[in-house]
Amino acid sequence: MTDKINPMQAAGLYKNAQGVADIGKSQGDDGVSFSSLVKNAALDSLSTLRGGEKASAEAVTGDASMTDVVEAVTAAELTLQTVVAVRDRMMSAYQEIMRMPV
Numbered sequence: 001m002t003d004k005i006n007p008m009q010a011a012g013l014y015k016n017a018q019g020v021a022d023i024g025k026s027q028g029d030d031g032v033s034f035s036s037l038v039k040n041a042a043l044d045s046l047s048t049l050r051g052g053e054k055a056s057a058e059a060v061t062g063d064a065s066m067t068d069v070v071e072a073v074t075a076a077e078l079t080l081q082t083v084v085a086v087r088d089r090m091m092s093a094y095q096e097i098m099r100m101p102v
Contacts, residue, residue, distance in 0.1 A: 009071060013078075016044075045079050052076025 055072030058064035 006071075009074065012071075012075070045083050048079040049076050 052072045052075060055064055055069045059066070059069040
């Protein structure tokens, strides 16, 4: 079984990855703080999830095409999986720190 890649989705994901990579460049030589990076990622995640919810609601009322709904829901699903993976890694790192002898 072969998986087909949606070129539009791939382009969108590439654009999002470029945006994350360009964050440090936008503020000059100072770079960006870790807290602002996390804050921006969280806000982007929330907007993606809200977009998926909005597309689902529009599909119920018949105002959106199925293609748009599938793209929005898929983006929301990928975002949720990423957020859960980051949360799990952060919890694992926290537990490792707590196990360190003082």
